[in-house]
Amino acid sequence: xxxxxWLSLVLVLVLVLSACGAKSNNTNNGESGSNxxxxxxxxxxxxxxKLKVGATSRPHAELLNFVKPALKEQGVELEVVEFTDxxxxxxxxxxxxxxxxxxxxxxxxxxxxxxxGYNLVNxxxxxxxxxGSYSKKIKDxxxxxxxxxxxxxxxxxxxxxxxxxxxxxxxxxxxEGVGVNGTVADIVDNPKKLKFKEIEAATLPRVLDEVELxxxxxxxxxxxxxxxTKDALFIEGNDSPYVNIVVARPDNKDSDGxxxxxxxxxxxEVKKFIEDEYKGAVVPAF
Numbered sequence: 663x664x665x666x667x668w669l670s671l672v673l674v675l676v677l678v679l680s681a682c683g684a685k686s687n688n689t690n691n692g693e694s695g696s697n698x699x700x701x702x703x704x705x706x707x708x709x710x711x712k713l714k715v716g717a718t719s720r721p722h723a724e725l726l727n728f729v730k731p732a733l734k735e736q737g738v739e740l741e742v743v744e745f746t747d748x749x750x751x752x753x754x755x756x757x758x759x760x761x762x763x764x765x766x767x768x769x770x771x772x773x774x775x776x777x778x779g780y781n782l783v784n785x786x787x788x789x790x791x792x793x794g795s796y797s798k799k800i801k802d803x804x805x806x807x808x809x810x811x812x813x814x815x816x817x818x819x820x821x822x823x824x825x826x827x828x829x830x831x832x833x834x835x836x837x838e839g840v841g842v843n844g845t846v847a848d849i850v851d852n853p854k855k856l857k858f859k860e861i862e863a864a865t866l867p868r869v870l871d872e873v874e875l876x877x878x879x880x881x882x883x884x885x886x887x888x889x890x891t892k893d894a895l896f897i898e899g900n901d902s903p904y905v906n907i908v909v910a911r912p913d914n915k916d917s918d919g920x921x922x923x924x925x926x927x928x929x930x931e932v933k934k935f936i937e938d939e940y941k942g943a944v945v946p947a948f
Contacts, residue, residue, distance in 0.1 A: 711919040714741045715908075716751045716763040720884040721936070721944050722906070725788065726764060728935055729926040738922050747864040748817070755911060756780045762920060764788070764927075765881070767904040769819035769842065785915050786924035787905040789936055790945045791880030793823055794894030795831075798870045803831065803895050808854050810874030816860035821845065823904065824877035831896050880943055890943040905947040 713733075717723040726742045733740050743760065745751055752774050754760040766774075768784055775782055800806055814824035819842075826842045828834050835851035836844040846858050859873065866878045867886035880890050890897055898904075908927065910920050926932070933946045 710737050710739050711917075711922075712739045712741065713919045713923060714743060714759075714761050715923070716743045716745055716754055716760045716765070718746070718748070718751075718765045718881050718885075719744050720881050721789070721791070721940060722764045722881065724939070725927060725932065725936070729923075729929075729932065732926050732929075732931075733922060736922050736926075738919050740923070747862065752778070752780060752782055752909070755782055755909060758911070761914060762908055762910040762923065764906070764908050766909065767819070767906055769823070769904065770817065771907065771909055773817070773819045781912060782909050783912060783915050784907045785910045785920055786908050786928065787947045788908065788927045788932075789906050789947050790900065790902050790904060791906060791943070792890065792898035792900065792902050792945070793820070793827055793877060793879060793904070794883060794890045794897035795827070795875055795877050796867075796870060796883065796888060796894055797873075797875050799874055800895070803833070806833070806854060806856075806874060809857060810854065811857045811859055811872070813859045813861055813866055813869050813873045813876040815863040815866065815877065815879065817863060818843075818845070820863055820879060821860060825849070827877060827896070827898060884940070884943060891941060900945050 715726060717726055723742050723744045726740065730740050730742075745765070748765060748770070751760075751763040751765055752771070755763050756778075762785070771782060771784060774780060795803075812828070815821050822840075822842045822844045825834065825836060825844045825846070825848070829836045829844075833854065833856065834849050837848040837850050840848045846860070859869075861869065863879055864882055866876045867882055867888065870876055875895070878886075878888070883890050883893075888894075908920075908924055910917075914920055928948045933948065936944050936946050
């Protein structure tokens with residue numbers, strides 16, 4: 663009888679000690695609080711991705727800044743670097759000073775890649791900026807004088823685009839088949855004997871006092887406080903093929919940060935912002 667009693671006491675003691683050890687381990691592992699209730703373990707935090715993107719100010723940088731808060735919620739810290747012209751944007755992406763840029767259309771990218779030996783890639787389209795013609799000297803295209811000086815962009819893609827727009831409005835005629843790739847040398851008919859001045863696109867608004875007509879990209883028109891839908895004598899239609907794109911490198915085009923950036927720029931919220939802010943001067947392409 664005594665033997666059985668002692669065995670019972672030993673068994674109880676072992677069970678008590680085992681229970682205390684389990685409680686101690688659970689407390690040390692952070693699985694239970696002081697009140698004995700089970701507490702959730704901490705989830706691993708998502709690492710923030712930093713993204714440095716170059717852009718011209720209007721509307722590109724404005725659109726990037728608009729999506730900053732949404733990207734931050736997705737773990738992407740976006741730094742927007744503003745440029746006043748097109749010259750360095752592709753170079754800095756190629757040299758990895760920037761992760762991506764947002765300022766150009768595909769024909770410009772293709773030409774720049776060809777001219778500079780780059781291999782930059784289009785990762786997504788966002789909007790269209792119709793090219794327009796502006797003047798401080800005339801109110802109607804019918805007033806354009808014979809021999810008038812016309813300023814157009816000096817980069818091949820936008821220069822050809824400007825000439826194509828002039829041809830569409832019957833001011834000149836281009837060699838058959840050249841389309842938007844035409845140059846001043848491809849003009850085969852010029853009834854008004856217009857003269858052409860090819861200058862850097864960013865400076866076009868500043869020469870309006872010196873020329874009869876200037877063909878200006880919408881982003882630079884907006885920066886110069888021009889209203890394309892009101893001030894342009896004629897303008898490309900909304901079916902323009904010149905969709906403005908986000909550009910990156912082959913080594914980062916499929917990265918999580920780049921994918922989230924493109925997705926953020928193609929939301930209903932961005933579409934509404936474009937329509938409300940630019941009132942037809944910039945057109946969503948999605």
